[in-house]
Amino acid sequence: MGSRFAAGFLTISGLMYLMLLVNVLTALTTLPLLVLLLATDWSKSWLLLAGCSALLAPALFAAFACFRAQAEGSLGVFGTYWKAWWLGLRRAGPLGLSLAGLLVVIGVDVYAATLSDLVRATLGFLVVVAVLALLAWLVAIEALEEDRDVGRWSALKGALWCSVKAPGWSLLTLAALVVLVAMFWAGPVLVLCFATGPGCYLVWASCRRVLSLVRVEVPAGAPHPHLAAQEALT
Secondary structure: OHHHHHHHHHHHHHHHHHHHHHHHHHHHHOHHHHHHHHHOOHHHHHHHHHHHHHHHHHHHHHHHHHHHHHHOOOOOHHHHHHHHHHHHHHHOHHHHHHHHHHHHHHHHHHHHHOOOHHHHHOHHHHHHHHHHHHHHHHHHHHHHHHOOOOOHHHHHHHHHHHHHHOHHHHHHHHHHHHHHHHHHHHOHHHHHHHHHHHHHHHHHHHHHHHHHOOOOOOOOOOOOOOOHHHHOOO
16 A cells, blocks of 8 residues: 555656646747747737747657656656757757748738638638648647657648547647637746646647557558558558
């Protein structure tokens, strides 16, 4: 009984340590974006916000690496994060730029919708496309982190297919993001201090589950085990 209690305590304390450190490190690596979010008028600085959103890709890449390392029994959060973040600049950086481009397009479309009834009628379609792109973007980051051999374009195509094939888990990811945004809107300090780590963990677990649903057996040494199902369609 005592050994079980001790093991449970160590597991809980390890998770708390992981979440706290991910909170701090994620805030550090996305500091320019946070400053803009907290100190500027979004309607006037949206273009800068879109550009700085590229910082989210390597930060999430590093957070996902920490979560995977913890699931595999490692507690070296600090070193794992910075090593993964540096790798994420190269692996996930282009995806971050693609997110920035997507946000710019959405911002321009929203502005155009205020001027044109025709553009306003297409906003629903644009929202659906944006949500699918965001879900695929998150799953692609997880695929790039977990499989260091997969290419970015293959990861992105496979992630889009996986997100559509697993709507329940995709909706869970979207719900976690909506809750984080709502909490940030209500009280950014609360999110930065306590909610970023757990929110990212939930997104990571959901994205990993999306990938596992299409995982197939492949011969030894064959690349991209998570995306083999998608590549079989192309």
